[in-house]
Amino acid sequence: MAAPLLETVSESLGSPEPAVRLILSILIGYPCALLYRRLLFHQPATVIHLFHRSRGLALAAFNFGSQLYHSVVCVLVQFLMLRLMGRTVTAVLSSFTFQMIYLLAGYYYTATEEYDIKWTMPHCVLMLKLVGLSFDYYDGGKEPSQLSPEQKKAALLSVPSLLEVCGFSYFYGGFLVGPQFTLRSYQRLVAGELTDCPGKPPNSVVPAMKRFGLGFLCLLIYAIFSPYYPDSYYQTAEYEAQPFWYRCVFILLWAKIGLYKYVSCWVIAEGVCILSGLGYNGVVDGKHQWDACANMKVWLFETTPLFSGTIASFNINTNAWVARHVFKRLKFLGNKPLSHVTSLFFLTIWHGLHSGYFLCFSMEFFIITVERQAQALVRDSPLLTRLASSPLYPFIYVVQQFIHWLFMGYPLVAFCLFTYDKWLKVYSSVYFCGHVFFLVVYLSMPYLRKALVPKKERKDKKQE
Incomplete structure (x- = not known):
């Protein structure tokens, strides 16, 4: 039946x-x-x-x-x-x-x-x-x-x-x-x-329903728009016939819509945990917290212009598990980058054995490395610091957000298409623009620092 x-x-x-x-x-x-x-x-x-x-x-x-x-x-x-x-x-x-x-x-x-x-x-x-x-x-x-x-x-x-x-x-x-x-x-x-009123079931119905409502909204967005952005479209002659800008924008929108599949499931499941009481996280500033099982920071996910911000907002509990049981327990190595690479390798094979996973997480490591260098450059450069706090920042934010969304979707092509022949075809169609962009930025960074950071500050950084 x-x-x-x-x-x-x-x-x-x-x-x-x-x-x-x-x-x-x-x-x-x-x-x-x-x-x-x-x-x-x-x-x-x-x-x-x-x-x-x-x-x-x-x-x-x-x-x-x-x-x-x-x-x-x-x-x-x-x-x-x-x-x-x-x-x-x-x-x-x-x-x-x-x-x-x-x-x-x-x-x-x-x-x-x-x-x-x-x-x-x-x-x-x-x-x-x-x-x-x-x-x-x-x-x-x-x-x-x-x-x-x-x-x-x-x-x-x-x-x-x-x-x-x-x-x-x-x-x-x-x-x-x-x-x-x-x-x-x-x-x-x-x-x-795990309750806000000892001896009684927690007053968690309203917080749980809020997460359910948000998760259901994300599920609706995915259900309505995902048919317009199927994975299979990448393998069609129609996609290849589109102009370069269209292929790039498709990657951006496809990734943005596709991620709601995960967001909706995690947020709805979080509501179940809150309703049972497992989501209770004590009192902060006099308010009861219900985020012990939060796996998504939806507002941060939607608004951050940073790749590190997206990672911090996405699959939070899994990332926290890897940080606690892999990254921090490798402290004896005395090498943070090595611990980071090892943690990402663990995450890669934990997801599966397809080549796309390996490419996605190696790309993630490279993007985060470049972004950290770019953030340090903005902090150290008086000119860039002034620009970041000037009236021009809303325009800068829009440009930065477009780059962020586009190249957030770029590694996900390999993650979602799995096999070498499929993701290579897509990357070839956009001329490996993500790889080229971040490689150029990475190679340019020393010259940008020389041009935009005062000599005295460069010396201070080296001494540090």
Whole structure:
């Protein structure tokens, strides 16, 4: 009964059935959260864990059928590692190795040349959760003085039960598309601590509905405009026949609309977390905060003219996970650029094995490097500093924003088209303008500094 109905709905919306299943599954989180608030908030932890586990498994079965066994296997193996290996470096390395290899094997055996919604999609979210769990359990055995404030907040002082790990892994608000959160946060949710009124369900309905409304608006924008900017258009003779400026503007608009696919899912899922209480983040300046599970800063995403601003506003919890468990733990290398490159390499293979991912993230590293040099130039140059605060700035902002949006979409061509033959064809059609632009800026920067930065300030910078 359900399958024919879903087929009808997907045909009427013009969306693939797996995408309809995914959106419905995220939306189902809202009645689940309401049920938890109304009937289970004061129940024993065992009952709550069983509820969260059963809801998550049901969603996994609804979307991926019998393939849910992949997540079950990885959860059970992770639990056994915690129990049998204890708080050891061996346990952390074993967890990282097993979970990463399992995910990469999934990518390898299910890979196609299109973006498919399959079991590996929630599994990459689960992989971070389970590896993070091993890090947090390991940190729980250290002296508090050895831990950073965020490590203290997440450290586990005792080994969790299998039921806890399952409830944490399959929590309906974060199982399919994220966000990332720690087991310690989940334990606080189950204990009823994540609320603005102790002993009662949180007053989070209004904040949750605001995020739902914003996410639904983004979903509408994507649903309405995405048919006009399909990935497949890049491979047509019609695209190649368009003038250069049109091909560039298409990349800009295609990327801007396409990213709403991710924005809408993350913001709607965040609303589920807020409604349940998991999004509660304490009090700041006398106001209760509900952004503990925020995976998007939508206003920053829409208004920033900086590539670093887009990265800071997008997939926040995943980036925070990589910063906490990869970048900062590589401090022993004593080399920030190397730690940064290693973190980006991890993010690359975490997304998949297609060549497009490698090109996208290497391009991201190069763009951010050039942007930082450009920002330093503006700060050090009296002329550019005056221009940045002059009445001409609105015009400068518009130009900067156009460049930002255009070249934000440029690396995403490789990210979304996956394979070498597809993205190379598109980049050739626009004469590799993104690569050329940033290479020229990078090579010009020393000469621009010499021309625009006073000699005294250049000497001071060298001495620093």
